Amino acid sequence: MEMVAVYVDRGYRTGLGTAFYDRLVELERLDKLVFSHRTVIVYGPRGVGKSELVRYWLRGLQERGRIAAVYVDARRLRGQHLVRALETRGLLVDKKNLAERLLEVLKDLDDRSTGLLQLTYHAIDVLIDVIREYASTRIILFIDEFHLLPRYMHKSDPASKYLDALDDLEALAGLLAKDPHYSNITIVLTVSEGFTATDLVLSKLHGYSTAWMLVEHLDVDHFRALYKEYVSLKSCGVDVDEVLGLVGGTPGYLPELCMLDRNTVVEERVPMWIAEVETGLSRARNVLSAEIFRRELEPREVIRLAYELINNDIAPLREPHLHALGQILTTYNIVYPVYPRGRDGIRYKPQYPVYRTVIELGYREGVETLLDLDPHRVYQEAVAKLHGHKP
Ligand SMILES: Nc1ncnc2c1ncn2[C@@H]1O[C@H](COP(=O)(O)OP(=O)(O)OP(=O)(O)O)[C@@H](O)[C@H]1O
Ligand SMILES: [Mg+2]
Incomplete structure (x- = not known):
């Protein structure tokens, strides 16, 4: 097993009741x-x-x-x-x-x-x-x-x-x-x-x-260590790979997710994440239709644009439509902008991995609305993706 240096300050108590990590x-x-x-x-x-x-x-x-x-x-x-x-x-x-x-x-x-x-x-x-x-x-x-x-x-x-x-x-x-x-x-x-x-x-x-x-997510090794301490203090109905696959290294989600079990996550929580993305995208569809394209955009077109947005650096002047989409989805807390040093593109990253899964699955399945996505598939894909990265 690979040894990883984990920074932890046990002399400090966070709001979760744990030490401070990373x-x-x-x-x-x-x-x-x-x-x-x-x-x-x-x-x-x-x-x-x-x-x-x-x-x-x-x-x-x-x-x-x-x-x-x-x-x-x-x-x-x-x-x-x-x-x-x-x-x-x-x-x-x-x-x-x-x-x-x-x-x-x-x-x-x-x-x-x-x-x-x-x-x-x-x-x-x-x-x-x-x-x-x-x-x-x-x-x-x-x-x-x-x-x-x-x-x-x-x-x-x-x-x-x-x-x-x-x-x-x-x-x-x-x-x-x-x-x-x-x-x-x-x-x-x-x-x-x-x-x-x-x-x-x-x-x-x-x-x-x-x-x-x-400030982005805690890195995976630190988050695993934090999760371990957290479950030793409280308990948790979902395992660390599920948390990481869905919300990444977001300690703020631990109290909420740990009170649920896998079924509740799939049947109740995942549909909420799907609905959050759908809300942002339908708002974006209205604004882009009226202000940029000057024609009624199809819902599928907006899902495709969102897919493009989260997978590429955006050049605001050359791609004003993607830039506008990034700005709207930022306001809706679906993505956040990262300004890479030394380049002028903007990368809009999904706030949580599950948002990425929702957009990518919606694009691949060609759904009319993200609400048509099967939460079981979203869940499986989000959690499987993590295993893909960390064999
Ligand atoms: N580095 C860390 N190590 C351990 N626990 C942490 C760490 N950072 C945050 N936490 C805990 O995770 C939870 C969320 O953190 P915090 O409230 O600082 O997030 P935030 O980004 O300010 O959230 P919000 O967007 O809601 O303001 C808190 O309970 C906090 O104590
Ligand atoms: Mg805060």
């Missing part, structure tokens, strides 16, 4: 980006471990001194738990204290909803005061799931919610990049909405010292 490359890259940019946006497939990566990295900062970090969990903030939403590192003030000072500022605002700008502007001011007292040199403000900040939540239309969040982000990034008052602050954001990886967002933030950091 991510040495990502940690190094995040470190570089934070100290060379003012705004860092961490993006990637849902559940792969973006938030945990940044939390883990923040913890390591403690040992380096002279850097203060505040972590704001927008999900908890939404639940009005300011104290629980905050974590502080390297600040000689505890989070209760900090939360009180923040609340004092926030309560004077007429609008009770604490938006990103309100919160971060005031947080920054309060933090600067606090930091000055202790003469730290650098402040890192980490906002997890920034699009979930309360200000955006009462909007019913998701698109307008994102656009508002984007306007705020643009203003904030501009401020950090240009106003010397904020010159020792870096903001790190994680977002699980594909929207943030679209060209619209990229172009809006262009020139504001903003960096994107892509």
Whole structure:
């Protein structure tokens, strides 16, 4: 048997209750980006471990001194738990204290909803005061799931919610990049909405010292080791090859999938993944028909385009239709864009292997709608593919 070096930090507990696995490359890259940019946006497939990566990295900062970090969990903030939403590192003030000072500022605002700008502007001011007292040199403000900040939540239309969040982000990034008052602050954001990886967002933030950091799946060996520890703590109704074949190295899926057995996965969960892809593709069909092709596209044509999309690098100028498809499927969290270094193509990768299987099987079988696919076949093909790669 081949020996593989697995990086595991048993001194750290993740949200799953396990040790922290893998991510040495990502940690190094995040470190570089934070100290060379003012705004860092961490993006990637849902559940792969973006938030945990940044939390883990923040913890390591403690040992380096002279850097203060505040972590704001927008999900908890939404639940009005300011104290629980905050974590502080390297600040000689505890989070209760900090939360009180923040609340004092926030309560004077007429609008009770604490938006990103309100919160971060005031947080920054309060933090600067606090930091000055202790003469730290650098402040890192980490906002997890920034699009979930309360200000955006009462909007019913998701698109307008994102656009508002984007306007705020643009203003904030501009401020950090240009106003010397904020010159020792870096903001790190994680977002699980594909929207943030679209060209619209990229172009809006262009020139504001903003960096994107892509976090992809855990590698197979690390994921196997993590799975092993996880099942020793809890239990799991599906085996590791099934998990890997369906959702890849996505630790965020473990709690949900492990509660199911194989039959339930095939009969209930697989149809949901199929429906997710179908939703993205039918939206894309409408948009491409109206805005690019100017004729009604056949459903099969869109499945073929999706097949082409995930199997090739896309040149946006030469292939505007594929580029548009990639952007729409990114917004729907079906794919995510990877910008290869040194080449100008974009590769749109499926967020999970099962999405790839659905698109490829749909293409090969020539179905009218992906909903006609047999979940048993999707399951078998997804899991078999993994064995094909790893004999
Ligand atoms: N490197 C890792 N080692 C062990 N467990 C991890 C690791 N990364 C993430 N996890 C666990 O996997 C789960 C999902 O991680 P996390 O919430 O960070 O993902 P995410 O990418 O931020 O997801 P979302 O897209 O929903 O925001 C969490 O319970 C987390 O504790
Ligand atoms: Mg997250």
